[in-house]
Amino acid sequence: MKSIAVSKNQDEKLSVPSAVGDWALLVVGGQLNHMRDCTPAGWTGKYAGGEDIRSCTVAVKMVADPSDTQNIVWKSPDPAHNGRHVAVLMVFDGTKVKSLVPGTPGKSADGWKNGPFPQITGFVQHDVNTNPLATFPPNVESLTNGAWGKSTEGSWSSIVVGYAQSAYVPPSDTGVKTLFGVDVRLKEQNDSLDPTLADGSRIGVNVWDGIRETPTLTVRAIPEGAKTIAELLATPHFIVGHRGGSQSWPEHTEIGYTQAVDYHAHALEFSAARSKDGVWFGCHDKSLSRLVPALTKNADEYTWAEIKAEASKTQYMPATIDWLMDTYSKSHVIVFDPKHKLGEWEAVCDMFKGMEQKVILKSYGDSKWAFDGMRARGFKTWGYAYISDTSAKWYPDFLAGKVCDILSMEFNAPQTVWDALKASGLPTVAHIPADADQLKTGWSRGAMGAIVSGIAAACERAA
Numbered sequence: 001m002k003s004i005a006v007s008k009n010q011d012e013k014l015s016v017p018s019a020v021g022d023w024a025l026l027v028v029g030g031q032l033n034h035m036r037d038c039t040p041a042g043w044t045g046k047y048a049g050g051e052d053i054r055s056c057t058v059a060v061k062m063v064a065d066p067s068d069t070q071n072i073v074w075k076s077p078d079p080a081h082n083g084r085h086v087a088v089l090m091v092f093d094g095t096k097v098k099s100l101v102p103g104t105p106g107k108s109a110d111g112w113k114n115g116p117f118p119q120i121t122g123f124v125q126h127d128v129n130t131n132p133l134a135t136f137p138p139n140v141e142s143l144t145n146g147a148w149g150k151s152t153e154g155s156w157s158s159i160v161v162g163y164a165q166s167a168y169v170p171p172s173d174t175g176v177k178t179l180f181g182v183d184v185r186l187k188e189q190n191d192s193l194d195p196t197l198a199d200g201s202r203i204g205v206n207v208w209d210g211i212r213e214t215p216t217l218t219v220r221a222i223p224e225g226a227k228t229i230a231e232l233l234a235t236p237h238f239i240v241g242h243r244g245g246s247q248s249w250p251e252h253t254e255i256g257y258t259q260a261v262d263y264h265a266h267a268l269e270f271s272a273a274r275s276k277d278g279v280w281f282g283c284h285d286k287s288l289s290r291l292v293p294a295l296t297k298n299a300d301e302y303t304w305a306e307i308k309a310e311a312s313k314t315q316y317m318p319a320t321i322d323w324l325m326d327t328y329s330k331s332h333v334i335v336f337d338p339k340h341k342l343g344e345w346e347a348v349c350d351m352f353k354g355m356e357q358k359v360i361l362k363s364y365g366d367s368k369w370a371f372d373g374m375r376a377r378g379f380k381t382w383g384y385a386y387i388s389d390t391s392a393k394w395y396p397d398f399l400a401g402k403v404c405d406i407l408s409m410e411f412n413a414p415q416t417v418w419d420a421l422k423a424s425g426l427p428t429v430a431h432i433p434a435d436a437d438q439l440k441t442g443w444s445r446g447a448m449g450a451i452v453s454g455i456a457a458a459c460e461r462a463a
């Protein structure tokens with residue numbers, strides 16, 4: 001933890017210093033059960049309230065600008081909430097913390113007290129003046145012991161926060177009303193993914209080229225991604241390789257997809273065309289002429305053999321969906337966009353039958369006519385929209401989850417647009433950041449994931 005601020009006055013704004021890339025955590029507790037969600041705009045939060053747990057908000061944000069942790073408003077949206085209010089604002093070092101993932105506060109810590117670790121754990125206590133502050137066991141490192149909220153003159157409220165790296169028994173004092181847990185994902189600290197032996201020595205491989213033997217500089221393992229859609233959507237700040245990383249490598253190529261995997265993409269996106277003889281291959285446009293000038297007609301007017309003959313003369317020899325599925329569908333979710341062949345959605349569903357937990361079907365946000373059939377067949381659907389679409393007739397249904405299952409929006413859309421997307425309760429994706437700064441902007445808006453074109457510029461390489 002780098003810094004902390006606490007308050008018992010909901011009219012007091014909280015401020016702590018931070019740097020770009022740090023992670024901020026805000027915990028708000030209310031004496032009564034109707035304080036309502038106090039997640040600030042642009043943050044990702046979880047709220048719970050009830051007679052037995054009172055009110056609690058736990059929210060996180062990756063810092064895109066130091067002003068993100070200045071003058072934070074945490075006041076109850078309910079003007080009738082006139083009970084006691086307490087809040088803690090903390091900042092954690094972004095060079096060490098990869099992400100913070102808040103869980104839903106509750107009466108019990110059973111969902112996280114046994115892991116995963118490390119985690120930030122805590123509770124909100126509402127009690128009478130004669131009762132002491134509850135405490136965690138010694139194996140939980142204290143981040144704030146809550147003494148700032150304790151009173152000996154009257155009833156009081158406070159928040160206790162700790163850092164746990166092993167299983168613990170949370171306090172069960174009567175005044176402990178709400179418990180919360182935040183999953184902490186740490187960055188790799190040794191700057192190497194190279195395997196080592198038990199004694200720490202490096203594993204090496206020598207390459208013989210027929211003349212000389214050369215030791216390799218690294219033998220890092222190629223990383224796996226998200227194996228199922230459920231795993232993908234549970235991954236904080238998941239990365240989808242846009243056409244395999246279209247700004248970093250030739251789009252829709254085998255080398256592009258392989259490089260995207262090497263840069264820790266969790267899922268791979270495939271925009272598709274279909275050849276005259278029925279081969280699905282990577283192609284965003286109606287024609288291949290943008291990438292292969294010799295192919296001037298529509299993609300579906302050529303046989304696959306004709307496409308290969310010309311495309312193989314360029315750096316844009318497209319991968320087929322069969323190759324992508326054979327190579328990476330066991331280790332990565334595949335996001336399939338049929339583009340100009342959306343009318344053949346039934347054939348697409350037939351092609352991926354049995355892969356409903358691993359393949360997401362993607363299209364423009366006004367495609368309810370196709371999404372309805374896809375969803376009826378058991379597929380998760382991804383709709384993308386632009387700032388200009390927010391006034392479209394179909395957009396309210398898009399926000400309401402009546403169109404698709406995953407909502408995608410421009411990474412730099414106004415915060416008000418992103419707040420409406422997040423309020424839907426559906427998974428949200430930022431498109432299409434091309435570098436690290438643009439990706440950070442998407443995270444700062446509150447996106448759960450991002451479909452990234454400039455993967456080499458935005459993500460860390462494994463090998």
